[in-house]
Amino acid sequence: MVNCPNCGVLVEKDSKFCQECGTKIDNSDSNTQTDVSSDYEKK
Numbered sequence: 861m862v863n864c865p866n867c868g869v870l871v872e873k874d875s876k877f878c879q880e881c882g883t884k885i886d887n888s889d890s891n892t893q894t895d896v897s898s899d900y901e902k903k
């Protein structure tokens with residue numbers, strides 16, 4: 861189960877959309893930070 865980012869209701873992880881508000885549920889795997897090294901340049 862995951863929380864809807866819009867209304868916070870619990871939705872099934874398999875669901876693509878919240879059944880309450882229709883917000884798209886982003887249930888992709890969390891390895892999205894491919895460019896971590898670029899953050900060092902901000903300092």
Ligand SMILES: [Zn+2]
Pocket residue numbers: 864865866867868869878879880881882883
């Ligand atoms: Zn919702």
